[in-house]
Amino acid sequence: MIKVASYNMRKSIGTDRRRSPERTLQVLCEIDADVIALQEADRRFGTREAVLTTHLLAEHGDWKAIPLGVRARSMGWHGNALLVRRDAQILDSEAIHLPSLEPRGAVMADVRIRGQILRIVGMHLDLSGLWRRRQAHAIVAHLQASTHQYPTVLMGDLNEWSANSGCLHDFAQHFDFAQTGKSFHARRPMARLDRIMISRDLRIDDAGVHASLQSRNASDHLPVWATVRPA
Template identity: 70%
Template sequence: MLKVASYNMRKGVGLDRRRSPERILDVLCEIGADVIALQEADRRFGARTGVIPPHLLDERSDWKAVDFGMRAASMGWHGNAILVRKDATISWRAPIHLPALEPRGAVTADVTLLSGERLRVVGMHLDLSGLWRRRQAAAVMAHVDAAPERWPTVLMGDLNEWSAAAGCLKDFARHYRFAATGPSFHARRPVGRLDRIMVSPDLQVTDCGVHMSAAARKASDHLPIWANLEAVG
């Protein structure tokens, strides 16, 4: 069994308008996932510096950031980042360029945990426009399908989809199953299921939810979501 999580961390700016990477790490430590997809993990302007400094991640957590080699100061690509346990092995990683009117991207990595579980992870933050979301969903799935080797796959992120089962959700559902995590936005009073975890047929979700601690309700305008996964068969 392994645990995954997804978190739109809003560039570390909480509902008190204070930027605190330490608070984001506190929330992630409460969840204790093996693999984490982050959205809005980099600052928006300039060098797109990662919100969580590398030394802070190293000193105060059990994770390391997957290096996608796109921008020296960034944690990921267009704000998308993947954290894995420090003892995990990364055998492949890549940015995914998404069609969009404004800069958008996704990231993917093949992760082998110390316990031997293998997982292909995709982290994404899709567009506000429904038409572009569907194009981006198609691009993500095409990228996964083009990989030379099949791995158990989990797709995670902020899909920006308010509908219950239409748009890009309908597209993803043709090939992936959704974890029933629940509403995660807005953190103060969650009503929207904008954040999603989806798994390939060779994985099953044994438990899942929305992390609603006091720290999480203040650290971002989104709440983190999580799921426990097991291989089928």
Template identity: 65%
Template sequence: MIKVASYNMHKGVGADRRCNPERIVDVLREIDADIIALQEADRRFGTRERVIPLHLLDEQSDWKPVAVGRRIGSMGWHGNAILVRKSAEVVECDAIHLPALEPRGAVTADIRLAGSAIRVVGMHLDLSGLWRRRQAAAILAHLAHRNTPSPTLLMGDLNEWTAAAGCLRDFGRDFRFAATGPSFHARRPIGRLDRIMASTDLTIVDCGVHASPAARKASDHLPIWAILEPAR
């Protein structure tokens, strides 16, 4: 079994409007997932530097970033990043260009962890329903053209307020949704904007929203998590 998580870390800016990457790492340590998809992991303007300094991960965590960054100082691609255990092997990774009016992207990695292989996609979709559906189609097309099939996990902030329409219907044709619950806004969560979706060759054993006191302060989203195992 592996534990995964998705977290819109809001560029490290918490409820007190202070940027504090140490709090983000503290929350990640509380969750203790094997694979983590981060959104808003890089600053938006200028050189788009990573919010979490690499030394924090090196010295205070058991994770390493997957090398999907296209800018020297960035952790990810358009703010999307993937963290994996330092013991994991990253077989392949890439950035996915998404159609959008404003810069949007997704990231993907093939990971081998404790003898198991899994394909992970991290994403942060548009505020517009029309563009979300176009972006979902681009991600699904990218996966369909991969030469080697693999158990696949999609995670991220979908920005979808509806219960089963729009891009959720598109993803739902091939993926199962973890029933994690509402994660936005962190102080009073009512929206299920953050999602974990697994291919049918994976079983979702358990899942939830990480609503610790630290998580309620660290970002405007709460992290979500799931425990997965191969389907039998």
């Protein structure tokens, strides 16, 4: 069984408007997942520097960032980043370019955790429903065109307010959704903007939203999580 999680960390700016990477890491330690997809993990301007530095990760957690080689000081691609346990083996990784009007992207990695190979995709989709659907189609097409096929987990902030239409309908043609719950706004959750999806050669044992005192203050999104295993 492998625990996965997704978290829009909002550049570590909390609902109290304070930036605190240490608080973000405390939330990640509370979740204690094997794989974590982060959104808004880099600063927005300039060199797009990572908010969670290598030093902070080493000091506060048991994870390493999956390298993408896109920007020297960034953790990810357009704010999307992936963390895995330090003993996980990274087999491959890449940034996925998405059609968009504003800077958007996704990241993908193949990792071996406790003998199980998983393909992980992290994403942060557009505010526009039309562009979200185009991005969903681009991600699915990218996965289908891959030479090697592995059990796959897709996670991220889909920005989709509907219950089962739009990009949710598009992803549901190929993947099953974890019943995680409402994750936005952190202080009073009203919407399931953050989602976890799995390919049909996996199954979900459990899933939920991580709501703690720290997570309600650390970002405007709550983290979502799921435990998965081979079907």
